[in-house]
Amino acid sequence: MSHPQRHADWHQMAADMRFETRAYINDQFVDAASGETFETLNPATGKCLAQVASCDGPDAELAVGHARAAFQAGEWSRLAPVRRKKTLLALAELMEANRHELALLDTLDMGKPITSSLGDMQGAIGCVRYHAESIDKLFGEVAPTGDDSLALVLREPLGVVASIVPWNFPLMMTAWKIAPALAAGNSVILKPSEKSPLSALRLAELAREAGLPSGVFQVLPGFGHTVGKALALSMGVDCLSFTGSTQVGKQLMQYAGQSNLKKVYLECGGKSPNLVFADCKDLDRVARHAAEAIFHNQGEVCIAGSRLLVENSIRAAFVEKVLAAAETMQPGDPLDPESFMGAMVDETQHRRVLDFIRQGVEEGASLRAGGEALKGDGWFIPPTVFDGVTPQMVIGREEIFGPVLAIFGFDSEEEAIAMANDSDYGLAAGFWSQDIDRIMRVTRRLHSGQVFVNNWAGGDQTVPFGGVKQSGNGRDKSHHSLEEYSELKTVWMSLAT
Structure with missing residues (x-):
């Protein structure tokens, strides 16, 4: 049923659904290295929806290696921005075509009303389109110098970005993280919440169909204290982007300090x-x-x-x-x-x-x-x-x-x-x-x-989303999020006279 409208339509579509439950590593769906799984439950019934691959340190190490290799190969990181744009717009079109399925996955997985999930899908699709359209419209800088020099300020992708997203807006928060990171040319490893992993794994299928190269986008379902911690401590991850509780955000900052001083962008709690x-x-x-x-x-x-x-x-x-x-x-x-x-x-x-x-x-x-x-x-x-x-x-x-x-x-x-x-x-x-x-x-x-x-x-x-104090330090949405997933490089040239 492609266009469910009524209550009964959604129930029938849910009854007919089949779930992808394996991790997505280097363009392949695979079981966790340990073979372990965890239950993801339907909050409206308390019943198990599926047994999902439970990734851990070895899976993180494998994914980081593939992400680094993909980044260094340059098939995505050095691809012309206008071509990255084309691929991300193709992903947005696939998300649009499958929006009912994606919305239903989030509703079944975390209990939110289907009407709300449908609204989230429009937000997620809009986010991917916005960053796809933005990436070929951001310019570098030429600094003011004398006639004997030329100074350039370039923006380059960071490398490997690990994104850890929450369960309350599963796919919309995913889009907020991965769209600017991919648009900027990074390789991205997504760790969805263990409470709502299903839409992220379906997104991986769509990303493959859209043409994202192997290793550029990977999905590791599992727990924060296992695979999430492994990504945060990895010496091969250059940036960690997180939405979740302030307590966990503080732990992730400590892990960054214990490893390679990776950039950490946090959107944490609130009491607004x-x-x-x-x-x-x-x-x-x-x-x-x-x-x-x-x-x-x-x-x-x-x-x-x-x-x-x-x-x-x-x-x-x-x-x-x-x-x-x-x-x-x-x-x-x-x-x-x-x-x-x-x-x-x-x-x-x-x-x-x-x-x-x-x-x-x-x-x-x-x-x-x-x-x-x-x-x-x-x-x-x-x-x-x-x-x-x-x-x-x-x-x-x-x-x-x-x-x-x-x-x-x-x-x-x-x-x-x-x-x-x-x-x-x-x-x-x-x-x-x-x-x-x-x-x-x-x-x-x-x-x-x-x-x-x-x-x-x-x-x-068009406007940034994020907080101050113990609500975090990063910004999602707008061109400012693109800035977070890129690095400035200064080039100073001496001109011979």
Whole structure:
């Protein structure tokens, strides 16, 4: 079924699916060297989808060797940018043709609603196209010198890039990492999350069909503490790109220091503030956006608007509007196009979120909605709302990565800014106001990599995505990500007179 529309259509397509479960090394699908496998589960049912190759150090060493050989051979790294562009555009076309299958793989693997997965596919395809189109439009530099010299500044690919991606947006995060790295001419080794490896392995099939040379793109499924650690410690990896938790990001930086000082680009956790001032218009619309900011993708979003700061003069009325909006966002079968939320990715995350909710109650926050797991198969948690949260509470400081909203009150702009910035994280922030002077003041004072004004999570491929403080140091999307996957070389020529 090429164009599923209804709930039943998606279930039929899921029943007919066959999964690639082997590692992709040097243009071949192979078992892990150890022969070991791991289960990948369907979060909506708790049942096993497939047994996937569990790669480890020997697999990483083999893939790095092939990646280095491919880079040195130059079939991709020294290929004219316009020809790399052609191949990546072919990959984007194949992704477009197979978007329903790719979306379904992500929904089955990590529990997100199929409608959300379809949106992710458009983002992933757009990312590959953007970087393909960008690569032959970036120029080097000629430095200003006297007549007796000529100075050039060249951009060259780094070499071997290892990309470690998360489970919450499996293929879209993959595209954000691999598209600029490949466009710049690097060899790329992808380590998908063990919780959502299936779409990455299908992408490998499409990359081969698109014509990427052997060794230029490889996929190693497995665990972070095995194959992920091996890639991070490898002396043959020149750059490590990671999206995930701050704790793991710190470990990866240590591994880089213990090995070859490889470049490390991190997009880590967040506890993003969303400020609502009394002068904003249409509180019903703002309340719905505030609810979507935390409950989209079951709250398993790095930039989730998990801290809602509301001016006290409108807080009581606004909270009621948020609760009404949340009531319309209940979880359902991820294969139902009408479901706003799906299932938590696995039992561990399900239990972790419920533990935070219990701690919020114990800390004295007012539980206004949700709070308990849904009964039945799968790992489902409804929208959960706490009011009366203070900055000292754990639910107001720690990244929960689930559908849990913490609401704070404030009386002044200064108090709101101080509260918003009182966090270890700085990935995103938003605020709602009609006062242009306030917009300019607050935008400059929020300590965050991204600020959304009168929206949440706005943006496209032209703007960089990333954070400050313990939310990381790299940037995905835009031409700035291409800069991260290339190296500057200065050439100074003395001209004979």
